[in-house]
Amino acid sequence: MTAPQTLLKAWNLKPKKDMGQNFLTDPSTPEMILDRAGIREACGQTIIEIGPGLGAMTIPAARRADHVHAVELDREIIPLLETEIRVAGCNNVTVHSGSILKVDLEPMLAEGRSTLVIGNLPYNISSQILIRLLSFRHRITRGVFMLQTEMAERIVAAPGSRDYGRLSVAMQYCGSVRILASVKAHLFYPKPKVDSSIIEVVFPERPLLQSENEKLFFDVVRAAFGLRRKTLRNSLASGLKELTPQNAEKLLIEADIEPSRRAETLEVAEFVRLADCFIKYK
Structure with missing residues (x-):
């Protein structure tokens, strides 16, 4: 060389x-x-x-x-x-x-x-x-x-x-x-x-985790980290036009995620669960 x-x-x-x-x-x-x-x-x-x-x-x-x-x-x-x-x-x-x-x-x-x-x-x-x-x-x-x-x-x-x-x-x-x-x-x-x-x-042949709708999954992740220091309730409501703060809180509860948590505390599997619950709001 x-x-x-x-x-x-x-x-x-x-x-x-x-x-x-x-x-x-x-x-x-x-x-x-x-x-x-x-x-x-x-x-x-x-x-x-x-x-x-x-x-x-x-x-x-x-x-x-x-x-x-x-x-x-x-x-x-x-x-x-x-x-x-x-x-x-x-x-x-x-x-x-x-x-x-x-x-x-x-x-x-x-x-x-x-x-x-x-x-x-x-x-x-x-x-x-x-x-x-x-x-x-x-x-x-x-x-x-x-x-x-x-x-x-x-x-x-x-x-x-x-x-x-x-x-x-x-x-x-x-x-x-x-x-x-x-x-x-x-x-x-x-x-x-x-x-x-x-x-x-x-990249596994069969994903370990699979969202029902990957586009929505990545949209939810983007919105969650959009206001990183805010609670998920506020960041999701701000980043996803389909959600009001009240709906964001309801969505998080449906996904078994405490609305006062922040994005950086969620595991990947929790983001998948959250995105799958979000489908009904589209």
Whole structure:
């Protein structure tokens, strides 16, 4: 693995701060991430990689997977990336130019549920990326993502904690989440201000929890956290046009939830129960 500073200089390129570009400098880190994620050689999977950059993760992933679809936003860096892939002798990588928020993922998804998504997600749009991927979770087996530690802790946070919020509920409703490893800031170029964490999201074939109407479920979660410091009675009445404060209290009682509780105290299963009771108010 050639140092990113050397590669960028040779191609007369610089890291783009607005794209959140921080390149791994330690070749053992991508291998560690793949090992921790259980991605072995000849794993028989299709991998979609978000933000391949200079190929630090792309190349070792390609040596283990059937095919890698690498989605890169930075058009200027793609010729460098493709050259690195070619020099490494990896002929099972397809580089796609575009944003992971807009690119058509359908052609990249494998038959059945043998697609794995990996990537070092830029902090400013990481939650948007994760929410978009949730809509494809029935076609994806797992996701393994590098995030700023603050974001990773939000995703795995338990009810009652300061970090527990809308994203925590959405991710934990859709799959099981855990932190696999931490990656120190000095292992990147340029060095970010904070450390990163690797999280794994496993999407079960049969959901552990299933709302009767998922759109309503996510609407209820959004409304509940819309006024985070208010009671559920007030936040739901404010965020759901179908509810008055009186109806919100009635709904909560029907769902066996104390109206004076706040959103961050509810477990995911309680949000499911609340959303299922809300159906009659639509």
